[in-house]
Amino acid sequence: MALSFLEGNEAVAWGAVASGCRFFAGYPITPATTVYNTMLKLLPPEGGICMQCEDEIASIGCCLGASMAGMKVMTATSGPGISLYSENISLAIGSEIPIVIIDVQRLAPSTGSATRGADGDVQFLRWGSSGGLPVIVLAPADVRDCFTLTMDAFNLAEEFRCPVFVASNKEIAMTRESLDLDHIEKPEVIDRAVYSSGDGFLPFKVYKDQVVPDFLPIGDKSLVRQTSSTHGPDGYITTSPDVISASQTRLMNKLNSTVNRYSFHETSIEDSDTMILTYGVTARAAREAGETMKKEGKPVSLMVLKTLWPVPEELIKEKTKNTERVLVVEMNMGQYVNEIKRILPDKRIGFLGQMDGRLITPQRIMEEIKNV
Amino acid sequence: MSSLLNKSRPPVFCPGCSHERVTKALDKAFQDMGLSGNQIVMVSDIGCSGLFDTFFHTHAFHGLHGRALTYAAGIKMARPELNVVVTMGDGGQGIGGAHFLAACRRNLNLTLLILNNFNFGMTGGQFSATTPPEAQVGSGFLNQLEKPLDICNTARSAGSPFVTRCSSYEKDLDSKIRNAIEYNGFSIMDMWGVCPGRYTRRNKLTPKVIEQELGNFPQMEGEVKENKRMEYSEHYREIAEGLEPLTEPVKMEKQFEPPEIGRKGVMILGNAGQRIITAGEILCMAGLSAGLNATQKNEYNITVLRGPSISDLVLSSEEIGYTGITRPDVVFALSSEGIERRQGMFKNLDETSLVFKVPDVEIPSCTADVRMMDLKGQRIKSLDWALASLAVLAKNERIINIAMLKAAVEKRFKGKIQESALDLIDRVKI
Numbered sequence: 001m002a003l004s005f006l007e008g009n010e011a012v013a014w015g016a017v018a019s020g021c022r023f024f025a026g027y028p029i030t031p032a033t034t035v036y037n038t039m040l041k042l043l044p045p046e047g048g049i050c051m052q053c054e055d056e057i058a059s060i061g062c063c064l065g066a067s068m069a070g071m072k073v074m075t076a077t078s079g080p081g082i083s084l085y086s087e088n089i090s091l092a093i094g095s096e097i098p099i100v101i102i103d104v105q106r107l108a109p110s111t112g113s114a115t116r117g118a119d120g121d122v123q124f125l126r127w128g129s130s131g132g133l134p135v136i137v138l139a140p141a142d143v144r145d146c147f148t149l150t151m152d153a154f155n156l157a158e159e160f161r162c163p164v165f166v167a168s169n170k171e172i173a174m175t176r177e178s179l180d181l182d183h184i185e186k187p188e189v190i191d192r193a194v195y196s197s198g199d200g201f202l203p204f205k206v207y208k209d210q211v212v213p214d215f216l217p218i219g220d221k222s223l224v225r226q227t228s229s230t231h232g233p234d235g236y237i238t239t240s241p242d243v244i245s246a247s248q249t250r251l252m253n254k255l256n257s258t259v260n261r262y263s264f265h266e267t268s269i270e271d272s273d274t275m276i277l278t279y280g281v282t283a284r285a286a287r288e289a290g291e292t293m294k295k296e297g298k299p300v301s302l303m304v305l306k307t308l309w310p311v312p313e314e315l316i317k318e319k320t321k322n323t324e325r326v327l328v329v330e331m332n333m334g335q336y337v338n339e340i341k342r343i344l345p346d347k348r349i350g351f352l353g354q355m356d357g358r359l360i361t362p363q364r365i366m367e368e369i370k371n372v
Numbered sequence: 373m374s375s376l377l378n379k380s381r382p383p384v385f386c387p388g389c390s391h392e393r394v395t396k397a398l399d400k401a402f403q404d405m406g407l408s409g410n411q412i413v414m415v416s417d418i419g420c421s422g423l424f425d426t427f428f429h430t431h432a433f434h435g436l437h438g439r440a441l442t443y444a445a446g447i448k449m450a451r452p453e454l455n456v457v458v459t460m461g462d463g464g465q466g467i468g469g470a471h472f473l474a475a476c477r478r479n480l481n482l483t484l485l486i487l488n489n490f491n492f493g494m495t496g497g498q499f500s501a502t503t504p505p506e507a508q509v510g511s512g513f514l515n516q517l518e519k520p521l522d523i524c525n526t527a528r529s530a531g532s533p534f535v536t537r538c539s540s541y542e543k544d545l546d547s548k549i550r551n552a553i554e555y556n557g558f559s560i561m562d563m564w565g566v567c568p569g570r571y572t573r574r575n576k577l578t579p580k581v582i583e584q585e586l587g588n589f590p591q592m593e594g595e596v597k598e599n600k601r602m603e604y605s606e607h608y609r610e611i612a613e614g615l616e617p618l619t620e621p622v623k624m625e626k627q628f629e630p631p632e633i634g635r636k637g638v639m640i641l642g643n644a645g646q647r648i649i650t651a652g653e654i655l656c657m658a659g660l661s662a663g664l665n666a667t668q669k670n671e672y673n674i675t676v677l678r679g680p681s682i683s684d685l686v687l688s689s690e691e692i693g694y695t696g697i698t699r700p701d702v703v704f705a706l707s708s709e710g711i712e713r714r715q716g717m718f719k720n721l722d723e724t725s726l727v728f729k730v731p732d733v734e735i736p737s738c739t740a741d742v743r744m745m746d747l748k749g750q751r752i753k754s755l756d757w758a759l760a761s762l763a764v765l766a767k768n769e770r771i772i773n774i775a776m777l778k779a780a781v782e783k784r785f786k787g788k789i790q791e792s793a794l795d796l797i798d799r800v801k802i
């Protein structure tokens with residue numbers, strides 16, 4: 001066995017390259033900068049492109065252009081950069097442009113604390129773009145997840161032609177960790193479906209049984225139109241309520257109705273009426289709390305979500321069937337707990353949150369469980 | 373070649389709008405160059421100039437206000453063979469100012485056509501970055517307070533190698549556009565025109581007035597000699613071709629048995645300049661050489677050359693969950709700044725905890741087994757204390773041993789640095 005010693009951000013970059021990503025554009029920001037640093041080492045010698053842009057708006061803009069030209073693209077930033085991405089995120093949603101966005105979360109609000117972790121962007125990633133249509137958000141708990149979930153993120157972005165976020169956290173991104181790279185289970189790489197029916201290409205036409213239009217790159221023999229305007233299948237602006245309603249519904253359903261296929265999670269059900277539900281770096285403390293309590297003869301169940309959005313509702317309902325009490329633990333002042341309250345109205349939902357730059361400890365989690 | 377105008381979507385500008393002339397001249401330029409639609413990408417943003425992409429049978433990317441240059445840059449880097457033409461108004465030029473400057477500096481082979489009609493036509497004739505202070509516009513008196521931007525001068529000083537200022541009414545507009553598109557580098561055209569829908573309702577601006585006004589500016593047409601240089605994407609590819617590919621991340625084989633098993637937490641409390649982070653990495657790699665798992669969390673100030681520098685390290689024969697350390701097994705106290713930052717931790721220590729401290733720092737009182745480590749007395753410099761601490765740990769056969777430490781140093785460092793690190797490890801006395 002051979003171990004490597006990587007930080008989460010490096011693992012993200014290696015995962016991206018393993019997925020066939022050959023275009024990165026970014027702007028330096030702690031704690032995301034080392035994604036860019038690593039991409040800058042990896043891409044140029046591979047014939048790939050790594051750009052440092054004038055700001056975050058340009059970074060995501062360049063990515064969207066390159067994605068429409070057929071490349072797999074990624075950008076990485078932290079909360080302040082996500083704010084600047086917002087307008088282009090809604091472009092990627094509405095105009096169905098595949099892109100992977102790494103959000104290495106740091107303590108907010110505003111510029112907050114550059115070198116302290118938090119999971120404070122969890123609702124922001126879901127709702128921080130105009131129009132309110134769904135996005136996919138995956139949440140790694142460790143360096144291995146940073147590698148594999150980035151690959152999953154690319155696969156989902158390609159398959160569903162949408163922005164996919166990896167909601168990392170300074171505490172994973174800049175923490176180095178041993179990893180056996182030779183024995184990582186990697187998902188098979190998926191590429192976007194390419195239009196192959198000859199002439200008559202319509203950039204947003206969806207055929208029967210499809211939820212996503214076939215893709216041709218800008219620069220193809222057939223002409224390709226991309227637009228930020230509300231558009232019909234031909235990619236021209238439309239005012240037809242029927243056409244608009246059909247496409248909005250499709251943009252909603254293509255993710256909400258498929259999330260069962262990519263509801264990543266790690267769950268252990270114990271003989272207990274209580275479950276800890278968490279995600280991100282906090283999962284590690286929760287796991288330890290769970291192990292200790294099991295040794296003490298008071299086991300609790302544990303659910304670690306790795307797909308946060310769309311909310312894997314069916315999965316959560318199914319796994320909490322025999323649970324009376326769910327303790328949601330997150331590194332913020334209470335965000336995802338609202339989703340859990342929404343989908344489990346009949347259960348007792350507890351909350352443990354903390355946003356002071358420190359990790360939530362296993363002890364705090366155990367105290368919270370024992371106190372109630 | 374035939375016209376690339378989209379017959380089913382003819383221009384929809386107000387009667388007399390100068391954009392119409394630009395549309396025709398651009399089509400003529402495409403024809404004269406013998407281009408077919410799939411060799412061209414029209415990139416546009418918002419406003420009346422943002423309609424351009426719909427008038428042509430070409431590839432098209434219509435995006436957010438002021439951001440057209442960013443999409444264009446991504447497209448061009450991905451597909452350098454395409455002719456990428458960006459249309460923007462003076463509105464997009466203003467809101468996308470940073471992208472404009474960056475494009476001039478970058479010199480990617482894009483053509484930027486600025487359809488400059490001195491106001492925001494679509495939203496009601498508000499003032500833009502180019503509106504003269506004496507104009508009557510939809511922003512009340514506010515435009516009187518600001519100086520209009522000289523687009524061409526700005527482009528020139530920002531490094532654009534091709535700058536043309538002209539009227540949209542010039543007879544040879546098509547050949548000027550063609551020159552811009554054919555130029556191998558970033559080319560911009562500041563094309564002055566009229567907006568009868570908004571601007572000329574209250575301001576006298578005719579093709580003739582434009583011509584006169586242009587006479588008051590220094591002439592700018594075509595290449596800017598002092599900015600001539602290699603095109604960005606060609607330059608990028610030339611340099612990238614010569615780069616060595618990065619091989620896999622470094623791997624550490626299991627070669628040794630660790631002196632201790634279970635989970636161990638180590639904290640190195642130092643300050644900037646003591647190479648704390650590097651030492652932390654070496655300790656973890658030493659662990660890897662005995663098949664231990666390891667995590668490293670670092671804490672330092674944004675001003676990297678000042679203040680505390682702390683590394684929290686966990687080595688474990690099991691998988692590591694929680695990466696924080698509440699009660700470390702070993703603490704190295706190397707600087708007061710580092711100690712101060714973690715003051716509260718000392719009360720968690722008990723008799724099983726080991727603290728190695730250098731003589732000139734104070735630590736809060738605690739029940740740990742505190743040992744002095746007189747590194748200065750051994751003539752070891754402060755910047756080597758962190759690495760020397762690892763040698764102390766290894767010589768005490770705690771968590772790591774000397775073979776593990778040396779294996780890590782040999783993997784992490786090369787040449788002279790490796791030699792002096794190995795020498796330091798040998799020199800340290802306990």
Ligand code: SF4
Nearest residue numbers: 386389420493567569
């Ligand atoms: S508002 Fe002005 S710029 Fe827009 S189409 Fe009318 S005349 Fe042309």
